[in-house]
Amino acid sequence: MAEAAMPQRQAAGPLATDAHDRRHGLAPQLVDGPIDVELLRRQVAADTAGAVVVFVGTTRRATGDVITERLEYEAHRPLAIACLARLQNEALQRFSLEGCGIVHRLGVVEVGEASVAVVVASQHRAAAFAATAWLMDRLKTSVPVWKREHTANAKPCWVHGEERPGL
Template sequence: MSGEDVVAITPDKLNVEEITEMVKCPQAGAVTVFLGTTRDNFEDKKVIKLEYEAYVPMAEAEMRKLCHQIREKWNVEKIAIIHRIGIVPVMDASVIIAVSSVHRKESVEAVHYCIDSLKSSVPIWKKEVYGDGSCNWKENKECDWAARNTDSQSS
């Protein structure tokens, strides 16, 4: 089934139409797409861009594992998980997840699971750059390793 899965880490601008086309097929009555974009604010700070870094071989391997997990849980046709690295300006997409299935329930649930799991397990790091010139590396609260660090600091 891995021929039905597309995973990629790229510095290129993401195109939602191209990625959606990757998962369309005649037997699928549903295509669900998640588009994660850069917003212009965080906690009353003006965000001007995000910068992403990744350990690409490990990140893509983890993304392939997510595809496998999705296929174990839901009857889906095709999966695409594409994440951008480098500079991602406000309103540009940093991640697009697309899943097709015969019926909508499977693809909707699979996409929801995928974005939550991606944020918690895939080694991709995000730096927010603010209008005042400051910046901050962000740790996803969902990260497996963030939870372990919090647990070890509290003991």
């Protein structure tokens, strides 16, 4: 059984082939096309984990009366990758995770498509749920990625909150 399982693991996750590598996390990614959530899940999943949480953020069509046609994302790429890596490393230590991976999509993301995926593996589910929420909360306030909303009845508009970013 062990011999049969080995090639499958290598194909699924070349960047995380043992528990030591997983604890360092996969390199976070910014992609310009659809996110392969299942590939990310396979790369993060670990034999030492009893829980794997997959979070996928998608483009929502309606916010109250506002109808969103699509979202468009841009980033300060080097800073965003550095911020994601710091967040990921902190989550791995803070929640004693077995694995963690984050992918954010840039460019146009149509309604229903994924803009971000976070996968967290831990020994028990409580840590995986908590780490996923913690990562998303911080990603949304500190990682230099911006969305531009295209709506049915107004010109496209960049979305900016009130809080000055920092990490």
